[in-house]
Amino acid sequence: MTVFMRPARRSDAREIARLFQISSEGCADYIWSLIAEPGQPLLDVGEMRYAREGVIFSYENCQIAEAEGQVIGMMHCFEMRHDPEAQPETDAVLAPYADMEIPDTLYISSLALHEGWRNRGLGQQFLQHAHARCGELGLKGLSLIDYEANSGARRFYERHGFEIVKTCQITPHPLIRVTGQAHLMYCPQG
Numbered sequence: 246m247t248v249f250m251r252p253a254r255r256s257d258a259r260e261i262a263r264l265f266q267i268s269s270e271g272c273a274d275y276i277w278s279l280i281a282e283p284g285q286p287l288l289d290v291g292e293m294r295y296a297r298e299g300v301i302f303s304y305e306n307c308q309i310a311e312a313e314g315q316v317i318g319m320m321h322c323f324e325m326r327h328d329p330e331a332q333p334e335t336d337a338v339l340a341p342y343a344d345m346e347i348p349d350t351l352y353i354s355s356l357a358l359h360e361g362w363r364n365r366g367l368g369q370q371f372l373q374h375a376h377a378r379c380g381e382l383g384l385k386g387l388s389l390i391d392y393e394a395n396s397g398a399r400r401f402y403e404r405h406g407f408e409i410v411k412t413c414q415i416t417p418h419p420l421i422r423v424t425g426q427a428h429l430m431y432c433p434q435g
Contacts, residue, residue: 253307260316262291268357318358325352341413
């Protein structure tokens with residue numbers, strides 16, 4: 246079966262949100278719960294967020310893997326720059342991640358594939374795309390946050406040149422599906 250890699254379209258927003266739910270281990274659901282209207286399904290909130298344009302969390306920053314007309318995976322990434330006007334994070338669940346950033350990198354906030362499409366080289370294709378984009382933007386490398394509990398993902402990233410450069414403790418919450426530590430990982434460009 247042929248897999249096509251392509252830029253995301255607005256119509257992909259719901260699948261992007263669904264894949265974000267997979268890769269974020271509940272963190273996306275937690276963030277979406279903070280902005281949801283009472284009774285509003287969290288997937289609907291995610292879909293609305295990724296249907297927007299001109300913002301970081303938009304379909305515009307996603308690459309899609311598609312097979313037989315179905316979205317089977319995606320990677321969301323954006324330029325991580327130092328923001329001297331950034332306000333300190335006060336949310337207890339999100340605060341540990343506040344300094345888990347590497348300026349002047351392409352930050353991969355999500356790379357996810359649906360079951361049955363993993364271990365087929367698609368993750369590597371997404372990383373190749375990320376490295377190409379990183380070079381186009383003149384950034385020094387790729388960065389991402391990985392969870393200690395997801396050792397398979399960590400081994401994948403380490404095989405592709407990433408190293409753990411910082412850790413933080415995950416704050417437990419009913420929507421967060423992992424415990425332990427989160428790792429900031431970095432892979433230099435070139």
